[in-house]
Amino acid sequence: MRYFFAFILGFILLSLTVFGIAGRRGTDFRKPPLEIFNDMVRQAKLRPQVPNSFFADGRSSQPHVPGTVAQRVGGMNNDTWQGTAKNTGLTPGTTNFVATIPVPVTTAVLARGRERYNISCLPCHGAVGDGNGITKKIGAMPVVANLLDKNAIVIPDGQIFQIISNGKAPNMQGYASNIAIEDRWAIVAYVRSLQRARFATLEEVPAADRANLK
Ligand code: HEC
Incomplete structure (x- = not known):
């Protein structure tokens, strides 16, 4: 009985x-109530578009880091709503590839294309484009x-x-998320210049430079 009362x-x-x-x-309450489990209403996060002392400029929303590459722009399938030749590589309203680069080539x-090619393509396709990059030499990619x-x-x-944007099956991945649209066209121009450099005829070389080639 004693235990019973003690229990009660x-x-x-x-x-x-x-x-x-x-x-x-x-x-x-006058003071904030004691919360054993704190409510999800209060979260340790920054709300968008409000003042906040965390960043030096006092804003909670920060501008993009310079050089940020827009995602889902320039892929062939998800981008028809912005169907310009520059974004899709297609003649607008058709499924035909444009024959020539739709931006001015200077x-x-x-130079930009060369730099970007050397970063993104050279390891596989080689410095001159012949497909003899380092990945072939070390046997990572036989062909x-x-x-x-x-x-x-x-x-x-x-x-x-x-192909730069979406890759080519089975062994080349797409670079749409790594290389900005302008840079992809710059690389196209540089790939063309590599081909030209390999196959130009002697007559196309300025007369003054011909002697150096012989
Ligand atoms: C990881 C290695 C790798 C990288 C990096 C790479 N490629 Fe490729 N690429 C390949 C392979 C492998 C193929 C052949 C596709 C296949 O049949 O698997 C190919 C195919 C191609 C083709 C088609 C050639 C044809 O004859 O049809 C083009 C054009 C091309 N690549 C351009 C580029 C450009 C431009 C870059 C840089 C933005 C690049 N590639 C980066 C491996 C690579």
Whole structure:
């Protein structure tokens, strides 16, 4: 019997404690109420577009880091809503690749293309585009397409853009998320210049430079 009363007393005390702490939710307090489990209303996060002292400029929303590449722009399938030749590599309203690069090609663009090619393509396709990059030498990729082959020469510029964007099955992945649209066209221009450098005739070389080649 003694144990029974002790149990009842303990139970009542325990209930009072629990109610005392947790049971008064929703009542008004002067001080913030004790929260055993804090509500999800309060989260340790920055809300968008509000002042915040965490960043130096005092804003919670920060501008993109310079050089951020827009995602899902320039892929062939998800981008028809912005169907310009520059974004898709296609003649608008058709499924035909554009024959020539739809942006102006300048010396600066070519230089940029060379730099970007050397970063993204050279490891596989080689410095001159012949497919003898380091991945072939170390045996990681036994066969890499030779960009100086007829096959790669006859395809339209828009198709090279498309291959850079989406890759080519089975062994080349797409670079749409790594290489900005302008840079993809710059690379196309540089690939064309590599092909030209390999197959130009002597007559196309300025007369003054011909002697150096012989
Ligand atoms: C990881 C290695 C790798 C990288 C990096 C790579 N490629 Fe490729 N590429 C390949 C392989 C392999 C093929 C052949 C596709 C296949 O049949 O698997 C190919 C095919 C191609 C083709 C088609 C050639 C043809 O004859 O049809 C083009 C054009 C091309 N690549 C351009 C590029 C450009 C431009 C870049 C840089 C943006 C690049 N590739 C980066 C491995 C690579």
